[in-house]
Amino acid sequence: MEKGRYGIHGGQYISETLMNEIIRLEECYEFYKKDPEFNRELETLLRDYAGRPSLLYYAEKMTKDLGGAKIYLKREDLNHTGSHKINNCLGQVLMAKKMGKTRVIAETGAGQHGVATATAAALLGMECEIFMGKEDTDRQALNVYRMELLGAKVHPVTTGTQTLKDAVNETMREWTGRVADTHYVLGSVMGPHPFPMIVRDFQSVISREARAQILEREGALPAAVVACVGGGSNAMGTFYHFIQDPDVELIGCEAAGKGVDTPLHAATIARGRLGVFHGMKSYFCQDEHGQIAPVYSISAGLDYPGIGPEHAYLHDTGRAKYVPVTDDEAVDAFEYLARTEGIICAIESAHAVAHVRKIAGNYRKDQSIIICLSGRGDKDVAAIARYRGIQITE
Amino acid sequence: MQKLNNRIAQAFAGKKAFIAFLTAGDPDMESTIRYIKIMAGAGADLIEIGIPFSDPTAEGVVIQEANLRALKGGMDTDKAFEIVRRVRQENVTIPLVFMTYVNPVFFYGYDRFFARCEEVGVDGIILADMPFEESREAAMPAAAHNVSLISMIAPTSEDRIKTIASQAEGFIYIVSSLGVTGVRREITTDIGAMVRSLREVTDTPCAVGFGISTPKQAGDMAACSDGAIVGSAIVRIIARLGDKADGELEAYVRSMKEAVEQA
Numbered sequence: 179m180e181k182g183r184y185g186i187h188g189g190q191y192i193s194e195t196l197m198n199e200i201i202r203l204e205e206c207y208e209f210y211k212k213d214p215e216f217n218r219e220l221e222t223l224l225r226d227y228a229g230r231p232s233l234l235y236y237a238e239k240m241t242k243d244l245g246g247a248k249i250y251l252k253r254e255d256l257n258h259t260g261s262h263k264i265n266n267c268l269g270q271v272l273m274a275k276k277m278g279k280t281r282v283i284a285e286t287g288a289g290q291h292g293v294a295t296a297t298a299a300a301l302l303g304m305e306c307e308i309f310m311g312k313e314d315t316d317r318q319a320l321n322v323y324r325m326e327l328l329g330a331k332v333h334p335v336t337t338g339t340q341t342l343k344d345a346v347n348e349t350m351r352e353w354t355g356r357v358a359d360t361h362y363v364l365g366s367v368m369g370p371h372p373f374p375m376i377v378r379d380f381q382s383v384i385s386r387e388a389r390a391q392i393l394e395r396e397g398a399l400p401a402a403v404v405a406c407v408g409g410g411s412n413a414m415g416t417f418y419h420f421i422q423d424p425d426v427e428l429i430g431c432e433a434a435g436k437g438v439d440t441p442l443h444a445a446t447i448a449r450g451r452l453g454v455f456h457g458m459k460s461y462f463c464q465d466e467h468g469q470i471a472p473v474y475s476i477s478a479g480l481d482y483p484g485i486g487p488e489h490a491y492l493h494d495t496g497r498a499k500y501v502p503v504t505d506d507e508a509v510d511a512f513e514y515l516a517r518t519e520g521i522i523c524a525i526e527s528a529h530a531v532a533h534v535r536k537i538a539g540n541y542r543k544d545q546s547i548i549i550c551l552s553g554r555g556d557k558d559v560a561a562i563a564r565y566r567g568i569q570i571t572e
Numbered sequence: 573m574q575k576l577n578n579r580i581a582q583a584f585a586g587k588k589a590f591i592a593f594l595t596a597g598d599p600d601m602e603s604t605i606r607y608i609k610i611m612a613g614a615g616a617d618l619i620e621i622g623i624p625f626s627d628p629t630a631e632g633v634v635i636q637e638a639n640l641r642a643l644k645g646g647m648d649t650d651k652a653f654e655i656v657r658r659v660r661q662e663n664v665t666i667p668l669v670f671m672t673y674v675n676p677v678f679f680y681g682y683d684r685f686f687a688r689c690e691e692v693g694v695d696g697i698i699l700a701d702m703p704f705e706e707s708r709e710a711a712m713p714a715a716a717h718n719v720s721l722i723s724m725i726a727p728t729s730e731d732r733i734k735t736i737a738s739q740a741e742g743f744i745y746i747v748s749s750l751g752v753t754g755v756r757r758e759i760t761t762d763i764g765a766m767v768r769s770l771r772e773v774t775d776t777p778c779a780v781g782f783g784i785s786t787p788k789q790a791g792d793m794a795a796c797s798d799g800a801i802v803g804s805a806i807v808r809i810i811a812r813l814g815d816k817a818d819g820e821l822e823a824y825v826r827s828m829k830e831a832v833e834q835a
Contacts, residue, residue: 191674191701193630194736195726195750337636338627350629355751357728454674454701455627467648468679469626 182371185494187487190370192350192457199357204372206277211379216276223268227301228258230265230383234391234548239518247401247541249534250548252388254412255523261553262384262412263294267363269380271298274361281305281356284363285349287314287342287408288479288526289321290553291365296330298363306330309348311341314478321557339472342408342482346456366409367486370457374486381415388548389419401541402427405550406529407500408444408480410489412552417498427499429537430489431529433475434502444473446485447493447500455483460490476505476565479526479553507532509565512555524553525562578695578718579667580742583618584777589743589799590615590790590832591779592825593671594806595622595638596655597647603815608659611806612666614822615829617799618743620698623652623672630673630700632754634804638811649680653692660693669696669722669742674710682710686717696720696742704736715741725770726750727761737770744770744778746797754804756783764796787831794835802828 182188190200210216224230233253241249254262274282282304286292292308299306308325312334315322325332338344346369353362364373367381385403392400403420405413407430420426435443443449443463450461455470463471463483475481485500492498508525511532516522523531530549538547555562563570583589592611596604608619624639624647631639656668670689677685677699689697697719702710707721714721720742725733727750737744746766748759763780770778780793781801790800809824810817 189706190703191706192703193700193726193747194703194724194732195728195747197703197705197726198728198730198732337633338640343627347627347629351632351752354630357750451679454678456629457701462675464675464679468676469643470675 184488184491187458187460187490188371188374189459190457191454191459192370193354195354196357200370200372206273207372207376210273210276216272220269220272223272224265224383228264228268229256231387232256234388234395236395237519243518244535244538246538246543248543248546249538250392250400250546251521251551252384252416252548253551254384255527255551255554259294259297260556261290261294261524262381262415263291263365264297265383265415266365266377266380266411267291267294267298270361270363270376271295271302271304274363275302275304277361279304279359279361281360282363283307283309283349283352283360284365285342285345286310286365287345287481288477288557289314289318289325290479292325292330292332293321293328295363296325296328299330300328308332309335309345309352311339311345312336313340314342317561318478318557342478343470366411367414367488368409368456368458368484374458374488377411378414378418378488381411382418384412384415384550385417385419388416392546392548396546399423399426400548401545402429403548403550404429404431404530404534406431406480406526406552407485407489408433408482408526409484410486412550414486414488416550417492421497428492428497429533430498430500431503431533432500433477433480433529434504435474435476437504438502442474443502444475444481444483445502446483448502450485458487460487461485476508476561477525477529479524480529501533503529503532509562511535512558512562521551522555522559523551524555525558527552576715576718576720576741578720580618580695580720583667584743584798587617588794588832588835589617589779590825590829591618591620591781591799591801592616592806593620593622593801593803594810595624595635595642596652597624597642597645598638598807598810599641599814600645601647601651601655604655605658606818607810607821609662609664610818610822611825612664614825616666616825618667618669620669620671620801620803621652621655623649623670623676625673625676628673630752632752632804634807634811635753638807649676653688656694657692667695668693669698670694671698671700673701674699677710682713686714686719689719690717694719696722698722698724698745704732704739725766733766733769734773737776738773740774740776742776743798744776745801746778746780748780748782748784748793753782755785759783759789759793763793767797787827790828791831791835794832800832
């Protein structure tokens with residue numbers, strides 16, 4: 179495959195102003211990836227600061243209730259900052275610092291990546307500015323304040339649909355204007371090469387651990403691994419070390435919002451078409467003139483009109499399967515996991531739980547399924563209450 | 573690279589070029605057609621017509637808003653072609669170049685898009701998110717239809733300048749400053765050094781854009797290159813006056829053209 183390409187997907191579709199920076203970033207990454215000192219520092223941070231390895235928890239009650247495969251939860255929600263995002267942020271911010279950068283910027287949807295970036299920046303002594311759609315700063319006000327507590331400056335983005343894609347637009351504009359001292363900590367396996375590769379590598383710790391953990395527990399590989407997909411970073415991390423195991427099904431769960439037959443969804447594989455946007459060739463939700471379509475999901479973290487290029491490739495080759503999950507199904511699964519296992523997971527992760535509720539019964543009891551629980555659900559409690567018609571005042 | 577047979581060279585033939593930009597369909601299609609004729613009549617040597625895109629990541633606020641106004645008004649790729657067909661019919665003979673992002677063109681289909689360019693009389697295209705490394709997929713179908721894929725070089729291009737310039741077609745767009753499009757008080761990049769560097773490998777003309785709004789800036793930029801490109805300052809006039817910008821646009825383009833001519 180061509181460098182930076184995943185089949186026909188990927189590439190570097192960005193302004194000339196950023197090209198030398200992107201080339202330098204790739205060179206630096208290739209160096210640090212093999213640098214024992216960098217890897218030692220990152221491993222120490224992941225273990226002592228982020229709390230890795232994350233647990234692989236056998237969800238016995240859920241397993242019994244669903245009556246099929248054994249269900250295991252990869253507990254990324256237990257990481258410091260409450261999601262898988264910290265894996266990538268510690269890696270990128272540490273690398274940025276070694277590259278001589280003094281400032282990091284990032285986009286955020288639900289605020290999890292923003293919080294993780296602000297956290298890594300605070301720890302490593304970097305200036306930090308976060309761009310977040312105005313609609314998201316309203317629905318995730320707590321995370322905005324959390325970022326500010328961590329010393330970051332949060333810019334509400336008022337252009338376009340005022341959600342995640344507009345936050346990416348604005349962060350790219352900011353980077354184009356100030357590139358010498360600034361690194362853009364892209365939060366998902368998207369954007370121009372080398373970002374999809376860098377973010378995948380830093381997130382692949384999820385499947386490296388999970389593969390070893392399940393082999394130890396079950397003495398066999400899982401029948402399926404399941405994760406939610408927006409841009410696709412937790413899914414890519416969860417899939418990566420299983421790609422070479424042909425008997426392990428890889429399943430990504432997209433946000434179907436009110437349903438893929440309505441205009442209110444963010445199901446890129448189900449409804450998107452091939453395009454070029456945010457630096458990459460991949461599938462995007464777009465209209466009949468190639469304008470990027472407004473998307474919708476109850477989950478701010480999955481509310482993105484595209485999908486990372488490596489996912490697009492795994493879809494093309496049939497190695498991974500992508501399924502739509504509606505708001506209703508995700509909210510039901512959110513409540514189900516809370517009641518059944520005593521775990522309040524992120525509404526994003528609840529999309530994966532919802533799909534496993536549908537399929538667990540199709541597997542034998544000696545088989546297993548791993549769900550990536552990408553984040554914890556504290557941030558979503560108020561929104562779920564609203565969804566159920568309950569008003570909460572804090 | 574073979575020389576393409578289109579109108580772009582006319583803009584630079586024995587003169588410094590004043591290049592004007594406007595967004596197709598802002599505020600409406602009929603106004604865009606009229607404004608192109610007015611600007612051509614007032615001395616613009618080349619006009620860039622922006623095909624609006626939902627997410628113009630290289631644009632500052634002024635042109636972002638023009639994109640949204642145009643899309644809201646129903647502008648699309650076929651209507652942009654219709655604008656060019658109409659102005660060609662009304663005897664606008666200066667070179668016309670589209671400026672947009674990869675996706676609307678990719679989605680239309682490169683070959684179909686450039687065939688249509690040739691048919692209606694579009695001479696070139698600037699794709700803000702297509703760097704040299706990715707340009708093959710568009711450059712070949714564009715050349716097959718005599719459409720120049722315009723290369724950009726930026727203050728950060730450094731060692732890339734010669735590689736890009738040696739393959740350049742039509743003219744070279746020199747991005748004056750870091751950041752997005754928009755009016756700037758001053759331009760601090762050493763444009764002269766960039767021009768000297770590309771002159772070592774090509775005689776393709778080059779023009780400077782991003783941040784230029786006053787006749788003084790246009791004159792200064794044209795003095796060290798082959799022309800000046802103005803976008804946001806024109807779009808700002810249209811944003812303020814809507815479909816009644818005729819007089820002000822004409823006077824503005826005249827004053828800018830004069831400054832460029834004296835450079």
